[in-house]
Amino acid sequence: MTETKALVSGAWVPQACTLPTTEQPLRLAEFDEMFASAVVGVQRVDRMRVRLELRPEPGAAGRAADLMVRETRCCSFFTFTLTATGGQLALEVAVPAEHVDVLDALAARAGGDRP
Structure with missing residues (x-):
């Protein structure tokens, strides 16, 4: 498991994150x-992948794409795949094995487990 540091109220980010500490609560x-x-x-595809079903709206797609581009600048281990097909919109999030704890926290927050 990777080293992690507390961010805000039980959220965790890896030590590998290069986003300045003062900006982390804003990103969260x-x-x-x-x-x-x-x-x-929220669907757990496998140990290293989570699929988030999003509202099939252009605004949701745009916000997700913008956030994912910025997130990969500071946490390059993430792989995000945004797919729009058949009237559905999905965001798949994948990480390497050493960052599964980060994916677990992201999936929990996406599912409504927020302070």
Whole structure:
């Protein structure tokens, strides 16, 4: 398991994250806002992948894409795949094995487990 540090109220980010510490609570708030407003389902695909079903709306797709691009700048271990097909919108999040704890925390928050 990787070294992690407490961020805000039980959230965890890996030591590998290069986002300045002062900006981390703001990024967490952006994720929480996206999860609350756009996520309608969370499915654990396998140990290293989670699929978030998003509201099939252009605004949700745009917000997710913007956030994912910025997130990969500081946590390059994430792989995000945004797919729009058949009237559905999904965001798949994958991590290498050493960052499964981060994925676990992300999936929990996306599913509504927020302080």
